[in-house]
Amino acid sequence: MKRSLRLLILIILIASIFLDTLWAQDSWKLKREKMVATQLEARGIKDQEVLRAMRKVPRERFVPEWYRSRACGDHPLPIGYGQTISQPYIVALMTELVELKERERVLEIGSGSGYQAAILAELKTEVYTIEIIKPLYERAKKILSEEGYQKVKFLHGDGYLGWKEHAPYDAIIVTCAPDHIPQPLLKQLKDNGVMVIPVGPPGAYQTLWVVKREKEKFIFHNWGEVRFVPLIRRAK
Numbered sequence: 001m002k003r004s005l006r007l008l009i010l011i012i013l014i015a016s017i018f019l020d021t022l023w024a025q026d027s028w029k030l031k032r033e034k035m036v037a038t039q040l041e042a043r044g045i046k047d048q049e050v051l052r053a054m055r056k057v058p059r060e061r062f063v064p065e066w067y068r069s070r071a072c073g074d075h076p077l078p079i080g081y082g083q084t085i086s087q088p089y090i091v092a093l094m095t096e097l098v099e100l101k102e103r104e105r106v107l108e109i110g111s112g113s114g115y116q117a118a119i120l121a122e123l124k125t126e127v128y129t130i131e132i133i134k135p136l137y138e139r140a141k142k143i144l145s146e147e148g149y150q151k152v153k154f155l156h157g158d159g160y161l162g163w164k165e166h167a168p169y170d171a172i173i174v175t176c177a178p179d180h181i182p183q184p185l186l187k188q189l190k191d192n193g194v195m196v197i198p199v200g201p202p203g204a205y206q207t208l209w210v211v212k213r214e215k216e217k218f219i220f221h222n223w224g225e226v227r228f229v230p231l232i233r234r235a236k
Contacts, residue, residue: 028060028072035059035072040092047096053122054092059085061143062115081133083229085113086175090226092119094173094196097210097223100125104170107188109159110231114140116175121149128152128166130159132232158234162188169193177206177228189213196223202230 036055045051060071062085067077076084086094095116100106102124108117111131117140120127129152131137137156144152155163159174160182167188174185174197181199189195193213200206208223 028058029055031072032056032059035088039074039087039089043089045089045092045096049123050092050096050119053095053119054088057115057118057122058147059088059115061147062113062118062140079113079136081136083110083112083133083136085115086228091116093223094175094208095119095123097196098171098173098194100171105166105168105190106171106173107163107166107169107185108173108175109162109185110175111140111154112136112175114144116173117152118144118147118149120173121152125170126151126153128155128163128169130155130157130163132156132158132234160184160231160233164188171195172197174198174231175228176231177202178231181209181211186211186213186218191215198226198228 032055036051040051040054060068063071063077064079070077072088074087074089076087079085098106100123103126105126106120108120108127108129111117111129117127117129131140134156137154141154160178162184168190169188170190170193172185172189172195174195177198177200179199179201181197185195191213195211196208197211198206198208205225205227208226210221210223212219
């Protein structure tokens with residue numbers, strides 16, 4: 001009798017944990033749906049694949065636990081080491097601006113939390129991402145692997161220099177701000193490729209530039225003011 005009671009209690013506990021997990025997953029799914037509707041679609045993000053990716057990728061997994069309740073808020077969040085995860089709208093905007101197609105090759109400068117790389121991977125592209133801060137590189141790599149994005153290629157290195165080995169790229173997304181556009185990145189952009197990059201002084205607003213390559217010519221479009229953490233260089 002006692003054995004049966006213990007078994008019943010165990011079953012109830014397991015069922016309770018399972019139901020709590022399902023409830024939590026549904027709760028986050030609803031939060032992401034609201035995030036997409038109120039922060040992205042309401043501000044003009046139209047690319048349906050980008051919107052699908054933003055609904056699907058569990059943003060809460062890429063945020064430190066103590067900020068997790070605010071994961072879907074309309075703001076960036078600290079991820080440690082003086083770095084941030086960009087607000088959802090900026091992630092969606094930059095992803096939409098590079099106009100990626102399936103199986104295209106994209107380079108991300110500044111892996112950070114790994115969230116932008118996950119969004120890019122959801123678009124069925126070849127994703128190459130560089131992070132200079134070793135603990136962030138290791139954390140992002142771990143989370144992306146746990147979430148099923150094992151095909152994302154990582155490099156611990158200086159993003160200013162790009163990743164020449166896999167160039168040229170159909171798109172380059174820079175998620176930290178240099179004070180000028182790095183020439184190595186321009187050279188690694190494919191003909192008709194697009195780069196989105198914030199440029200400006202640290203600690204102030206920067207300009208978000210969309211750069212399109214037409215053979216040896218580069219066309220620059222100003223997309224307004226943004227604010228990013230500065231691009232960190234490796235000490236010489």
